[in-house]
Each structure stands twice: as C-alpha cells, then as structure tokens.
Amino acid sequence: MSKSQSTEPENLQAEEFSDEENAQYLTFELAGEDYGVDILRVQEIRGWDVVTRIPNAPPYVKGVLNLRGAIVPIFDLRERFDLPFHEYTKDTVVIVLRINSHTGMRIMGVIVDAVSDVLNANSEKLTNAPDFGGRVATEFIAGLVSAGDKMVMLLDVDKLLSQDQGDSELAVAS
Amino acid sequence: MTIDMAQFHQVFFDESFEGLDVMESGLLEMDPGNADPEQINSIFRAAHSIKGGSGTFGFTNIADFTHVMETLLDEMRDGRRQVTAEAVNVLLASVDVLREMLTATSEDAEVDPERVKVQKADLDRLLAGNSAAEEIVEPDGDEAAPAASEQTGWHIVFHPHSHMMRTGNDPLRLLRELKSLGELTVKVDIEPLPPLSELEPEDSYLSWDMHLMGDVSKEKIDDIFDWVEDDCDLSIESLSPESAAPAVATEDVSESEQEAEAVAAPAPVERRAAGTDRRATDRRESAKKSAPSGGASSIRVDISKIDALINMVGELVITQSMLSMMGEEFDISQVERLREGLAQLERHTREMQESVMQIRMLPISFTFSRFPRLVHDLSTKMGKKIELKMTGEATEVDKTVIEKIGDPLVHLVRNSLDHGIELPEDRVAAGKPELGTVELNASHRGGNIIIEIKDDGKGLDKEVLLNKAIEKGVVSADAVLSDQQVYELIFGAGFSTAETVSDVSGRGVGMDVVRRNINELGGSIEIQSEVGVGSSFVIRLPLTLAILDGQTVSIGSEMYIVPLVSIIESIQIKEDMVNMLAGKGETFKLREEYLPIVRLHEVLGVEDAKAKEINEGLLVVVEGEGRRCGLFVDDLLGQQQVVIKSLEANYRKIEGLSGATILGDGSVALILDIPGLIRMAGKGPADYDNNVRKTA
Amino acid sequence: MASILAVDDSASMLQMVSFTLKGAGFDVVEATDGQHALDVAKTRSVDLVITDVNMPRMDGITLIGELRKLPNYKFIPLLMLTTESSPEKKQQGKAAGATGWIVKPFNPDQLLNTVKKVLG
Numbered sequence: 001m002s003k004s005q006s007t008e009p010e011n012l013q014a015e016e017f018s019d020e021e022n023a024q025y026l027t028f029e030l031a032g033e034d035y036g037v038d039i040l041r042v043q044e045i046r047g048w049d050v051v052t053r054i055p056n057a058p059p060y061v062k063g064v065l066n067l068r069g070a071i072v073p074i075f076d077l078r079e080r081f082d083l084p085f086h087e088y089t090k091d092t093v094v095i096v097l098r099i100n101s102h103t104g105m106r107i108m109g110v111i112v113d114a115v116s117d118v119l120n121a122n123s124e125k126l127t128n129a130p131d132f133g134g135r136v137a138t139e140f141i142a143g144l145v146s147a148g149d150k151m152v153m154l155l156d157v158d159k160l161l162s163q164d165q166g167d168s169e170l171a172v173a174s
Numbered sequence: 175m176t177i178d179m180a181q182f183h184q185v186f187f188d189e190s191f192e193g194l195d196v197m198e199s200g201l202l203e204m205d206p207g208n209a210d211p212e213q214i215n216s217i218f219r220a221a222h223s224i225k226g227g228s229g230t231f232g233f234t235n236i237a238d239f240t241h242v243m244e245t246l247l248d249e250m251r252d253g254r255r256q257v258t259a260e261a262v263n264v265l266l267a268s269v270d271v272l273r274e275m276l277t278a279t280s281e282d283a284e285v286d287p288e289r290v291k292v293q294k295a296d297l298d299r300l301l302a303g304n305s306a307a308e309e310i311v312e313p314d315g316d317e318a319a320p321a322a323s324e325q326t327g328w329h330i331v332f333h334p335h336s337h338m339m340r341t342g343n344d345p346l347r348l349l350r351e352l353k354s355l356g357e358l359t360v361k362v363d364i365e366p367l368p369p370l371s372e373l374e375p376e377d378s379y380l381s382w383d384m385h386l387m388g389d390v391s392k393e394k395i396d397d398i399f400d401w402v403e404d405d406c407d408l409s410i411e412s413l414s415p416e417s418a419a420p421a422v423a424t425e426d427v428s429e430s431e432q433e434a435e436a437v438a439a440p441a442p443v444e445r446r447a448a449g450t451d452r453r454a455t456d457r458r459e460s461a462k463k464s465a466p467s468g469g470a471s472s473i474r475v476d477i478s479k480i481d482a483l484i485n486m487v488g489e490l491v492i493t494q495s496m497l498s499m500m501g502e503e504f505d506i507s508q509v510e511r512l513r514e515g516l517a518q519l520e521r522h523t524r525e526m527q528e529s530v531m532q533i534r535m536l537p538i539s540f541t542f543s544r545f546p547r548l549v550h551d552l553s554t555k556m557g558k559k560i561e562l563k564m565t566g567e568a569t570e571v572d573k574t575v576i577e578k579i580g581d582p583l584v585h586l587v588r589n590s591l592d593h594g595i596e597l598p599e600d601r602v603a604a605g606k607p608e609l610g611t612v613e614l615n616a617s618h619r620g621g622n623i624i625i626e627i628k629d630d631g632k633g634l635d636k637e638v639l640l641n642k643a644i645e646k647g648v649v650s651a652d653a654v655l656s657d658q659q660v661y662e663l664i665f666g667a668g669f670s671t672a673e674t675v676s677d678v679s680g681r682g683v684g685m686d687v688v689r690r691n692i693n694e695l696g697g698s699i700e701i702q703s704e705v706g707v708g709s710s711f712v713i714r715l716p717l718t719l720a721i722l723d724g725q726t727v728s729i730g731s732e733m734y735i736v737p738l739v740s741i742i743e744s745i746q747i748k749e750d751m752v753n754m755l756a757g758k759g760e761t762f763k764l765r766e767e768y769l770p771i772v773r774l775h776e777v778l779g780v781e782d783a784k785a786k787e788i789n790e791g792l793l794v795v796v797e798g799e800g801r802r803c804g805l806f807v808d809d810l811l812g813q814q815q816v817v818i819k820s821l822e823a824n825y826r827k828i829e830g831l832s833g834a835t836i837l838g839d840g841s842v843a844l845i846l847d848i849p850g851l852i853r854m855a856g857k858g859p860a861d862y863d864n865n866v867r868k869t870a
Numbered sequence: 871m872a873s874i875l876a877v878d879d880s881a882s883m884l885q886m887v888s889f890t891l892k893g894a895g896f897d898v899v900e901a902t903d904g905q906h907a908l909d910v911a912k913t914r915s916v917d918l919v920i921t922d923v924n925m926p927r928m929d930g931i932t933l934i935g936e937l938r939k940l941p942n943y944k945f946i947p948l949l950m951l952t953t954e955s956s957p958e959k960k961q962q963g964k965a966a967g968a969t970g971w972i973v974k975p976f977n978p979d980q981l982l983n984t985v986k987k988v989l990g
Contacts, residue, residue, distance in 0.1 A: 052842035053732060054821075054828055055778035064834060065824065066842050071834045073825040106824045178887065179978075186882035219924050223880045226922075229975030230883060235976065340938070342969035346990055376944070401970030404961075652951040 027116040031083040048092040076107040121145040187280040193220035209257040218247040230810040327413040333381035356388025479524040539567035566616035566718040594631030634703040661701035726811035730782035740848040742795040772855040798848030873897040877907040877921035890978040904928025938967035
C-alpha cells in the first residue's frame with residue numbers, strides 16, 4: 001500500500017460538531033484539483049500495478065487486475081474526465097472502491113495522481129455544486145466542501161462508475 | 175416416559191414430500207377411462223402414509239385433509255368409484271394444497287386456512303357427489319350400555335375356540351389383563367380336555383368362568399377381548415342389579431376419526447377449479463423458490479461420490495507426505511523423484527477437483543420434474559391437447575445450472591404451448607394430429623450440456639417477425655437478414671408478436687430475459703423453425719461453470735485463453751493457402767471446407783502483435799455454435815486448467831470474452847468466447863450476405 | 871431382552887417405533903416392507919412382530935400369513951399397525967393369523983403399553 005505525501009495536513013483539520021452527521025472523505029488530487037470520496041467506499045489504496053488490457057474497452061478503462069482473486073477493473077480518472085494524460089509515477093495511486101450498482105456491490109479501482117488526507121465534513125457544509133462548467137460533469141459531483149483554503153469536490157462514485165454498466169445493456173442487445 | 179417426537183419430524187416431512195411427488199406423477203399419468211389399478215394403489219399408499227404419519231406426529235389438520243383424499247383413492251382402488259378427469263384434477267389441486275400445508279408446517283409457518291377450507295370443500299363435494307356405498311362409522315364414545323356409574327362387578331364366561339392360540343393370543347395373557355382391572359375369581363373348566371395321547375398342544379380346550387369385582391367399565395373388558403372376539407365365545411354380564419341385557423362383545427371398535435359427511439355448499443366450481451389450478455401452480459413454484467430452509471443451501475449427494483472423494487484425499491495425503499519427506503533432505507539427485515511426486519500431486523488434485531465438481535452435479539430431472547404438471551395444467555386451461563415427451567432426465571448438470579435454467583425453460587415451454595401448438599381444430603385443419611407434442615431433451619455433447627425444447631406447432635413466421643421488427647424500427651426496411659437473424663429478433667426486449675399478451679407466457683418477461691439468463695450461465699441459445707411444421711430452441715451450456723481446460727495463445731505481449739473444447743486443431747498455413755473470396759474476406763481451405771480467418775489482433779485491438787503475415791503466425795481452428803473459423807495468433811503457449819473468474823462481477827460482460835483467469839504468476843489472462851468472437855469478427859456464415867447489423 | 875421385528879415402509883414411522891421400543895429396553899429389528907421382513911424372519915426368531923399393513927412388495931396381511939407358516943413364528947404375537955377402521959381389514963388380518971392390531975395414530979406410550987401387555 002503506498003500513500004503519497006499529504007499536502008498541508010494542518011488545513012484539513014477535524015471540525016467539532018454537535019450532532020450533525022459527520023462523514024469522512026478520502027481526498028485526492030487530479031490534475032491540480034482536489035476531489036474526495038466517501039471513506040466508507042474505500043476498500044484499499046494500492047500503488048499502480050500492471051493491468052491486463054481489455055479489448056475494445058473505452059480508453060479510460062485501463063484493464064483489470066487481480067485483487068486477491070477478484071478481477072477488478074481499473075479506470076483512469078484523468079482520461080475519464082478528458083484531462084491531459086499524465087505519466088504514471090511512483091506517486092500514482094489506485095484507489096479501490098466499493099460501488100453500489102443496480103446489480104449489487106462491485107469493486108473497481110480508479111487511478112489518481114496522489115492521495116491526500118482524510119477529511120471530516122459536516123454534511124451541512126456541503127454545498128451543491130454550481131454548474132461552473134468544470135471538467136468533471138456536475139452530475140458526478142455530490143457536493144463541495146471547503147477544507148482550509150481548498151475546495152474539495154466530492155464525487156458520487158456510484159453514479160460515476162455505474163455509468164459503465166449502462167453500456168453493457170446495449171452491448172448485450174446487439 | 176415421554177419421547178420427543180420432534181426428532182422424527184424431518185424424516186416425516188422428507189418422505190411426505192417424496193410421497194407427494196409420487197402422487198402427483200401418478201395422477202398425471204392416470205388415464206381416466208383406463209386407470210391402472212396398481213397405479214391407483216401406489217397413489218393411495220402415498221396418501222395413506224402421509225395420513226398415518228401426520229396423525230402420529232400430531233399434525234391433525236394435515237391428517238384430516240389427507241384422510242379425505244385417502245378415502246377417495248381407496249374407493250377408486252376398490253373399484254367403488256370411477257376415476258374421472260374431474261376427480262383427478264381435484265386430487266391434483268389437493269396435492270398442491272397438501273404440499274403447502276406440509277411446507278408451512280415444516281417451517282413452523284402459518285397455513286392459509288382459507289385455501290385448505292376451499293380445497294377440502296372440493297374434496298368433500300366430490301366424495302359426496304357420486305359417493306360409493308359409504309360405511310357409516312358408528313359415532314364415537316361408549317354405547318349406551320348400562321350407564322351405571324357404579325359397577326359392582328361382572329360375570330365373564332370365556333371360551334376360546336380351538337384355534338385361538340394360533341393367532342398368537344395367549345388366554346393366560348387375557349386373564350392376566352382382566353386381573354389387573356379388579357378382583358378376579360376364576361373357575362376353569364377342564365372337562366373338554368382329551369386324554370394326553372390325543373391332545374393337540376396347539377389347540378385350546380379350556381374355558382373359564384370368571385367374576386371380576388370392582389368398578390370396572392364394560393369398555394375396558396371389551397378392550398381386552400377386542401382382538402379375539404371372533405375366536406371365542408364370550409359373555410359379559412353385569413352383576414349390578416340395574417343392569418340390562420348382557421352386551422355381547424361384537425361391536426366394532428369405533429375410531430376416533432369421523433367421516434366427513436358434510437356436503438359443502440356448491441360453490442362456483444369450474445371457475446374455481448381452474449383458478450385454483452393456476453394459483454396452485456404459481457404458488458407451488460413460489461413455494462419451491464421460497465424454501466430456503468435447507469433448500470437452496472444444501473444438496474443431496476450419492477454416498478459413493480463422497481466415498482470416492484475420501485479415497486482421493488487419502489491418496490493426496492500420502493503424496494503430500496512423500497513430498498514433504500523429500501523436502502527435508504533434498505539434493506539434486508532426487509530431482510526426478512521430485513518431478514514424479516509433483517506430477518502425482520497434480521493428478522490427485524485434478525481428480526479431486528473433478529470429483530468435487532461431480533458432487534455439485536445433479537440430474538436435470540430436478541428441473542424437468544415440474545413440466546408434466548405445467549403442461550397438463552396449461553394445456554387444459556388453453557383447451558389444447560398437448561403431450562410432453564422428456565428424454566435425458568438423467569443428464570447431470572451443475573447445481574447452479576439446475577437452479578438458474580428453470581425459469582428460462584419454463585418460459586420457453588410456456589411459449590411453445592401458447593404460441594407454438596395450435597388449437598386442436600386448427601391442427602386438424604392443417605392435416606396434423608390433434609395431439610400436439612412438446613419435446614424436452616437434455617444431453618451431453620462435447621463439453622456442453624444441450625437442452626432442446628421442440629414443438630410441432632405452427633413455427634415462426636419470418637415475414638411476420640421481420641415486419642414487426644421493421645415496424646418497431648429495430649431493423650431498417652431494406653435490411654437483408656439471414657433466417658437465423660430473423661428468428662433471433664424475438665430475443666429483442668419488448669418484442670412480442672402475440673396479439674394479446676397472454677398471461678400464460680407472462681407480460682414482457684420476455685425472450686430477452688431468457689437469453690440473458692442463459693448467457694449469464696455461459697451458454698447460448700439457437701432457434702430453428704419451419705412455418706407450419708414447428709420450432710426448436712436449443713440451449714447450450716458449459717458443463718462446469720468454474721473450471722476450464724484452456725490453450726494459452728499469445729498475441730503481441732498479451733496472452734489469451736482459448737477453451738480447449740472449442741479447438742479442432744492448430745495449423746500453420748502459408749500465404750498461398752489463403753483465398754480471398756468475394757465479400758467473405760480471407761478464407762483457408764480445411765479439408766473440404768473454406769473457413770474464414772479471424773485476425774485476432776485486429777478484433778481484439780492488440781497493437782503490438784508480432785505476426786502480421788499469415789506465415790508468421792499460427793491458425794487455431796475453432797468451432798463455436800456450429801460455426802468454424804481459424805484464429806490467427808502469434809504463438810501457442812501451454813495448455814492448462816484455469817479457474818474461470820467473472821468479468822461481470824465487478825465490471826461487465828465484454829463481447830468476445832467469456833471471463834478471466836489468474837495465471838500462476840498472479841497476472842490476469844482473458845478467456846475468449848469463441849461464438850462471440852466469431853460474431854464480432856462478422857465471420858459467421860450468416861454474415862456472408864450483405865446485411866445490416868442491428869445497431870444498439 | 872425380548873426382541874421385536876418392526877415392519878413399516880414409512881421411514882419416520884419405523885424410526886419412531888424402533889426408537890420407542892429400544893428406549894424401553896427391547897431389541898428391535900427393522901424391515902421396510904413385507905418381503906424384507908419375511909427374509910429376516912427366515913434367518914432368526916423374535917418375540918413379537920409389529921407390521922404396517924399397506925406396504926409395497928408384500929403387504930402386512932400377506933406377511934402375517936407367510937410368517938405363520940414358519941415354524942418358529944406359529945404362535946408368536948403378530949400385530950398389525952393400521953389406520954383403517956374397516957372391519958374387513960381386521961378380518962383379513964385375523965384370517966391370515968394376526969394376533970391383533972394397533973390403530974394409528976398412536977403415541978409411543980400406547981405402543982409400549984400394548985407391547986408390554988402382549989409380551990407379558
């Protein structure tokens with residue numbers, strides 16, 4: 001398990017809450033922006049490893065790898081969001097996520113530039129993402145949270161990665 | 175001493191369910207005009223057993239219900255009642271209700287009392303309707319004998335007939351029993367005794383004149399002599415002054431059961447019967463599904479399979495300890511022995527693997543067993559005459575297949591019954607026999623299970639299908655489709671040409687779901703049909719779902735697994751053996767056939783393929799779903815057994831791939847789906863014509 | 871230790887009868903239908919036979935008739951287990967040589983009482 005250096009941990013401090021719902025998010029960097037995913041969805045964090053390519057898959061699907069006997073697809077989030085390609089370095093990290101899809105729970109991995117720290121966020125503090133024409137389609141953003149001087153975009157991973165299941169219906173029908 | 179009967183309950187339930195199956199199949203096979211007495215007898219015995227057991231174990235509602243069924247069957251087997259189609263149907267419906275009752279009771283759940291009441295009413299009505307000369311069982315309770323509450327005593331004269339002892343009844347025992355009731359004085363009459371030389375030791379000569387003093391009810395005395403009443407002369411007189419005439423012990427023992435004479439209110443019968451049938455079928459199917467108590471998670475295994483496994487484990491242990499001993503003091507000179515040991519290990523492991531998989535295999539009769547009933551009920555309901563022929567029920571398939579192939583098969587059979595087989599008058603008009611036939615066959619072929627549903631109905635009309643498809647915009651008006659492709663249109667979601675969606679086939683739970691379910695099992699389905707003659711649906715399923723014998727091939731830096739069962743041969747061909755056929759692409763001649771060449775690196779998008787020219791690589795000749803082609807690869811690597819891992823579990827089904835596996839070095843290799851590949855490459859024979867492939 | 875031959879094609883009934891009798895100290899031999907029971911009877915003696923009536927291969931009444939032909943089964947008590955209340959079955963049984971009957975459904979105590987009575 002590799003984890004990149006956290007950036008300015010002091011800014012992402014735990015906040016005191018009385019009785020508000022307290023969710024935790026794993027934050028990571030992607031093309032200079034900060035994103036977060038629900039910590040409960042994170043199964044593990046791995047370094048980049050060789051994957052087996054899947055023929056005729058969308059380009060952001062890098063392939064599959066063996067995770068203790070399970071075949072797990074790995075997505076490159078940069079490519080998914082049409083961001084410029086970034087060479088995989090020793091900091092490159094794969095976040096393995098548990099996704100809720102209409103067929104049940106799935107395990108999928110996403111390649112990100114680097115992992116930051118865990119953020120506690122009061123659900124109150126979540127603001128709905130304005131349509132600011134950002135790189136990431138706003139339908140995948142569950143909300144925004146400020147952490148210190150950063151704006152962290154919280155990803156709805158279920159939506160994001162379940163998208164690809166939709167393709168399968170079409171594929172089968174043909 | 176109280177014995178807890180609950181320990182016997184499970185066995186009772188198990189055998190009762192089996193008994194119900196016997197009853198059901200027996201009833202289905204019964205020919206009303208011409209019933210086989212032995213058949214009726216076996217159905218009777220099954221009901222009788224269930225009644226007896228349920229009474230003994232305290233399930234009185236089941237006992238009462240079964241009793242009526244048993245009475246009907248008893249009359250039938252004695253010839254006192256006619257076996258009519260109506261009676262058979264009522265009994266069949268009763269079997270369903272009884273099954274529900276047993277299931278509910280076995281799960282400690284509530285039985286629906288309404289259902290039971292309704293069905294019992296049907297049974298009672300049938301019983302009373304054309305009832306045989308029924309014996310009126312005497313009401314329970316003591317007779318109005320000298321109802322004197324106080325008895326001073328009885329005068330009993332007991333004279334056994336000469337043969338009485340040969341029934342195993344010992345007069346001494348009877349006297350002993352009398353003695354236990356009160357004060358007994360006995361006078362024996364030895365007069366009839368012959369001289370010793372003429373004495374037959376097995377005969378009874380003596381008689382006894384007794385007085386039994388005490389407050390004893392006559393019933394108790396009667397009980398003692400119950401078994402021997404016909405084998406003796408007996409007189410029992412009350413000594414109480416108020417007593418009436420002596421009652422002679424000839425009354426029947428009345429049972430605690432009472433024959434239900436009540437005639438149920440004539441409810442609207444026919445509608446109900448049909449409705450009950452349908453509800454019964456549905457409920458039975460849902461009951462079968464919702465039987466998780468031991469149902470889904472346990473399996474009955476032939477003990478010989480377990481024994482075989484135990485033997486193998488034993489051999490494995492021996493090999494393992496041999497290897498470990500070797501490992502303790504190993505030097506290079508032992509390498510041959512090491513190799514042998516490892517080969518042995520591999521053999522044992524493989525054998526065990528096969529053996530364990532065998533354990534998961536069950537005969538497909540488990541799935542087929544519901545069909546006779548289904549066909550019977552539905553054909554009756556539709557007013558069609560349909561015969562079901564099943565073959566290959568002993569074909570063994572994996573338990574998962576059994577569980578998951580049921581619904582698709584039901585749908586396909588219902589489809590044949592509903593849309594395939596015509597009404598009797600239509601069949602006759604078409605010159606066909608009135609009786610339609612639906613065939614259900616299962617067999618092993620190659621590494622596959624083949625299940626076929628065939629009917630001699632009206633077949634699929636290509637024109638109608640095509641027009642419907644064009645109407646729905648699924649294909650363009652000028653598309654040219656092969657027959658196979660036209661038939662496969664019916665697998666499109668929401669595609670039904672039936673004018674009214676009959677509730678028999680289900681609303682839109684259509685063929686698309688059928689095909690998907692079959693694909694999920696790693697199988698495929700093919701249609702053959704001829705208008706006016708009939709249709710056949712052929713399902714192919716892999717024999718084992720988890721493990722595959724594979725040939726590893728390399729293309730560039732990538733490795734893929736080709737299922738060994740699909741491989742015909744591997745050859746190397748030269749440029750000049752390749753023919754370009756107009757509109758068909760590259761083909762090569764194999765014996766008498768021209769087979770298409772599939773350049774895998776193109777189909778799979780492998781960028782660093784090494785072999786570009788035909789003579790640089792190898793051709794793996796494969797067959798899938800009746801189509802053959804040659805797969806062009808760089809190289810053949812080893813053959814190995816691989817564990818099939820699902821791609822869909824975490825990702826989705828990919829065309830051309832049937833799964834993935836983890837190689838010895840931990841890396842993932844993809845398993846090729848040959849039929850899918852052939853389709854993808856557009857090299858199926860159907861694609862030889864110019865055609866439009868359906869766009870998603 | 872008296873021995874009893876119990877005959878019933880219903881596994882649950884046979885289990886129950888066998889268990890009950892063994893618990894009371896009897897030595898129990900089991901058979902699953904008439905033919906099976908007859909085969910057993912030809913190889914050994916018992917002190918009492920309890921048999922169901924409706925069984926495949928050979929029913930209880932036929933069994934009783936056959937047992938009575940065996941020298942060591944001529945006089946031993948042979949009891950029928952029956953749910954049927956019709957006098958005919960009992961008559962047939964008696965005619966074949968049955969000692970008596972036990973009516974189903976019965977509970978273990980009833981069974982034991984009858985057995986003890988008969989065996990004395």
